[in-house]
Amino acid sequence: MFSEELTIDTRGQDIVDLSREVAAFCDGRGDGLVCVFAPHATAGLALIEVGSGSEDDLREALGRLLPRDDRWRHRHGSEGHGADHVLPAFVSPSLVIPVLAGRPALGTWQSIVLVDTNPDNPRRTVRCSFLAG
Amino acid sequence: MFSEELTIDTRGQDIVDLSREVAAFCDGRGDGLVCVFAPHATAGLALIEVGSGSEDDLREALGRLLPRDDRWRHRHGSEGHGADHVLPAFVSPSLVIPVLAGRPALGTWQSIVLVDTNPDNPRRTVRCSFLAG
């Protein structure tokens, strides 16, 4: 298995497109499965379209469903940070994508994004692991 | 890796049982993992029980949590279509299932369903990829 930890500079962004980095990792590896994995307790990974407003829509949905107020038992860091700790139960930090001839077999409108609503960590790591088939 | 794109005629249904198609794909392949992957930006895959009301229950939950109204920034197609673009962050389009002796090792009540609330696409593709172990 080829496995590599990528360092992501989120620059404080909460939704970060990783498609290019994952494609570069898969390049030349043939057919198989790539597991993209965020080893963090307050981040998830998603496949969405970017650039047409869905990032804002996802922000709205997350803020409404997991509000950043004082309801949470898990308290530390910025207000509402407990919500970030529940996020990975709904937006999983593990994602498996088929790879064909060294390219992730994504649909035309799919991008791989890191969803990280915790503003306190400008650097994140994401592990890519390729299992050849 | 054996990888094949299945064409699904959803007939406008939003929850489509794929269990038979995935089982047929796995048949005869021995032990391994099957990755079921929907290469679409407005669809997800889920493992639920079908035929006892949970399809309607999932519809109700999705309609309530991601309402089909004019709140969404991503606008085109039918009203509320922006909700469809947020869906895959919560209902992932990638699903990995263990396969034993050529059969998906599902629980008795689990079915593999495509969740596709976008009524504008009666034909969808789902890629099955089998990695032998």
Add this chain to the structure above:
Amino acid sequence: MFSEELTIDTRGQDIVDLSREVAAFCDGRGDGLVCVFAPHATAGLALIEVGSGSEDDLREALGRLLPRDDRWRHRHGSEGHGADHVLPAFVSPSLVIPVLAGRPALGTWQSIVLVDTNPDNPRRTVRCSFLAG
């Protein structure tokens, strides 16, 4: 592929830490991917931090988003049980984790938990499958 079904005595708990069991299953197996899979229609798997309040926070979120009232079509067992049948669409019962040198490559604060809000099943099974790379 090494595949094994673990029996989990949940003792009626709804969020059960499986990290130790999954680590024991992976021990000595080298590099690869482990698929953790709950073959149940009313359970999911999540990677969250445990012991700091997030279990209660996840309970609150699930109870609010999928209320245990009489709205559900799927009716049997205890009141609100229909919610348990919708849960796996949002908290998937399948989780893939990279394994390095026989150890799940989890982040410091990540634990693997079974999320099983159905109080009627004190015994559950979870299948671990390891694909070497």
